[in-house]
Amino acid sequence: MPLLVMKFGGTSVADLDRIRNAAAKVRAEVARGYDVIVIVSAMSGKTNELVGWVNETSPLYDAREYDAVVSSGENVTAGLMALTLQEMDVPARSWQGWQVPIQTTSQHGAARFVDIPRANLDAKFAEGFKVAVIAGFQGVSPEGRITTLGRGGSDTTAVAFAAAFGAERCDIYTDVDGIYTTDPRITSKARKLDKISFEEMLELASLGAKVLQTRSVELAMRYKVRLRVLSSFDETDETSGTLVCDEDEIMESKVVSGVAYSREEAKLTLVTVEDRPGIAAAIFGPLADAGVNVDMIVQNISEKAQDSDKPVTDMTFSCPVDQVVRARKALEAARDAGQISYDTLQVDENAAKVSVVGIGMRSHAGVAARMFKALAADGVNIKVIATSEIKISVLIDRKYMELAVQALHDAFELDKAG
């Protein structure tokens, strides 16, 4: 029997009506001949309520108890979903993490999958059960304690089950109808993609992160699980949404698939840094330890200091604006400790990052030139450039961000299909 995994997030199971709506989508797939594994989140708001109670009880909580409390929201939805399906005459039962059992590591609050044994579910499918409803986001540790997987855990649960059970596809039902070429709020020309590769999806994090957790896409890429993102609020059929899949499955030959952005970026420059082997590690080590997410890094060419023979350089990097204070403290502490030396730290808090992403770039030259030309035509000055195999990013003044996204969306003709 072919098997599908269907995942419903918190807003898709927010109340009994929405659970019924989701169950109807499951029933439709059973009618098409599938066995289905349904992964459910907690009803929206429930997990926050539980997390609030834990934080109020114990600010430095025991993560094992946190997991025991917080996982209960998914258990409720799983039972209600199974009951709803039974009401629709679909043979279904619920499974909590320990019943499968979903075996994870002992890292409470951020556990990782160890194994998802098939025996228990396979036996139920063999008995004629058509649907297994799984409480997402949870598992059980080797010590027999309940674990949770951390943010986006239910998406990851869905992908892990799809991999373990060789599912034909893993459908992620959410509150948007797919992945777009860029944010439709920035340009109405934004177009829903029918397909996108795993690699592009990962690079388009800013467009997709609210839709699909990065970790679940990584897992899907590793196990070649075809992911489909679609809306739980619309009528849907087998062509709805966006398929996230291996690039071999994608026939379209667009050079660029999407334009991503990140609005709140800061550019920091350490002026006159002593240029010696290991200086990058001496700078970025303390930043990493301080939890600063350094993104783009540019090192200028080295030159001699004015009053010495020592080679010096300027080091520029970007990070989210709200991490600037932390970054400054970490750098000053490293300087005070004699680990690094610099004259001044220049901070520009008015930056934004715009990126074009596409697997086609690998075989097409001239993408960067076309990007820079489009930005120049609109008078957008580029502060920093960074490139990867399938992405080119530029740091620009924040006030030009929308303009830049629109210009690039036009330049690469993303409003046109194929």
Add this chain to the structure above:
Amino acid sequence: MPLLVMKFGGTSVADLDRIRNAAAKVRAEVARGYDVIVIVSAMSGKTNELVGWVNETSPLYDAREYDAVVSSGENVTAGLMALTLQEMDVPARSWQGWQVPIQTTSQHGAARFVDIPRANLDAKFAEGFKVAVIAGFQGVSPEGRITTLGRGGSDTTAVAFAAAFGAERCDIYTDVDGIYTTDPRITSKARKLDKISFEEMLELASLGAKVLQTRSVELAMRYKVRLRVLSSFDETDETSGTLVCDEDEIMESKVVSGVAYSREEAKLTLVTVEDRPGIAAAIFGPLADAGVNVDMIVQNISEKAQDSDKPVTDMTFSCPVDQVVRARKALEAARDAGQISYDTLQVDENAAKVSVVGIGMRSHAGVAARMFKALAADGVNIKVIATSEIKISVLIDRKYMELAVQALHDAFELDKAG
């Protein structure tokens, strides 16, 4: 290490403040040198919310899914209680039913204990954990599904753990401060009892049922678990509340311990019933099948029917007023089916039951006479009388109920200790 079981009901853990208050009581017992097993209910209102969702989803629900959903409330409280104790520097952890594991039968919604293995908890106590917090009301079936124990399940869980672990005592914290000689709302002379025997507690159901589930008292009696009922809202010490214990432990020699009542009773009389062997079974079998809780039964002496030689009798019984319709239907159906015959069914829906209860009755004659005299002195007419070894009950007009309770409380001097 001596061990205590402490149980906190829904109102005692209704919010984080109350959970802290309950945890402080646990900490006090740990400070006195006890290891403690804490049994918690769901925060008040939570179970009703979950039950409401299940009923709305599926009126004829799958009881296995009902249990999976409804048990989640206790899991939340257990985790929060463990965290609260940890914040007070008391080493504690939570246990869900399947983690102990609390083994029950497969009767979902009304499961019964099969075994509570000690190994897992004993190992944790040996490691230095002082408190095991157990989610009450739940267990796990031989099939690995979550079960619930039905109404009052958390009290029963507490007694079962006290029996399994040989606890010195099982303290039931609730919203009243003990068991009274009668309902204080009916007479201000009602006095809190320091001790009461298991047998009396069972007979005083109308006074104690809201405090302590009958099933948990039965279990405590069978395993000789000393139960203490006390308030979670008052300051308490080792002398607070009422101890429910074996009669050997009770030195007081009162003949009567309490006056119980049941307000909404009906008296039904089947007039001119054919009196033959098996007639009682023919009448009360269909009533039991219809779920009618028949309480007192009186059969008048037999006489000959007017127009025949067949012996006939009148059969009187009592049941709760809200079951009269059901009782009437069951009796008429039995008559229509030819299983019984009677002339008329007389129904008096204005009855109430008043009982005096005391283990001292077994060795003291004249209790019934004293009771009837006290009622007669106040002009209360008795409709039906029923006696057991430690209880005498009378059915009277409902309007005299309060008067009768007050008269009997005075007659047996229950306002005086010892």
